[in-house]
Amino acid sequence: MVIDDKIKFKRHIIICTNMKDDPAAPCCGRGESFGLYKRLKEYIKSKNIKDSVKVTQARCFSMCADGPNMVVYPEQIWHHHVAPEDFDEIVEKYIRPFEVK
Numbered sequence: 001m002v003i004d005d006k007i008k009f010k011r012h013i014i015i016c017t018n019m020k021d022d023p024a025a026p027c028c029g030r031g032e033s034f035g036l037y038k039r040l041k042e043y044i045k046s047k048n049i050k051d052s053v054k055v056t057q058a059r060c061f062s063m064c065a066d067g068p069n070m071v072v073y074p075e076q077i078w079h080h081h082v083a084p085e086d087f088d089e090i091v092e093k094y095i096r097p098f099e100v101k
């Protein structure tokens, strides 16, 4: 194992985009979390802050009934039932502070 102490994101947003095969099983992917993930990723790229803010997908936090789920580091702030309409609030709270002015 190699520890890499050069990678230092100021913010890491992880969104569960898991889509289960069973259509009756609750899962984050059915809540349009993949679209939200893609929009956030494109926003970060457009602002050229990829070295400061990272958005990644998760494949299940085992909190499926509360999904779509999202966690924000370094504070480890959990959000349940995130939706595409939360985009502006997520940007304002967690990304905009790291945009270059």
Ligand code: FES
Residues within 6 Å of the ligand: 016, 017, 018, 019, 026, 027, 028, 029, 059, 060, 061, 062, 063, 064, 067, 068, 069
């Ligand atoms: S599918 Fe997202 S927490 Fe399980």
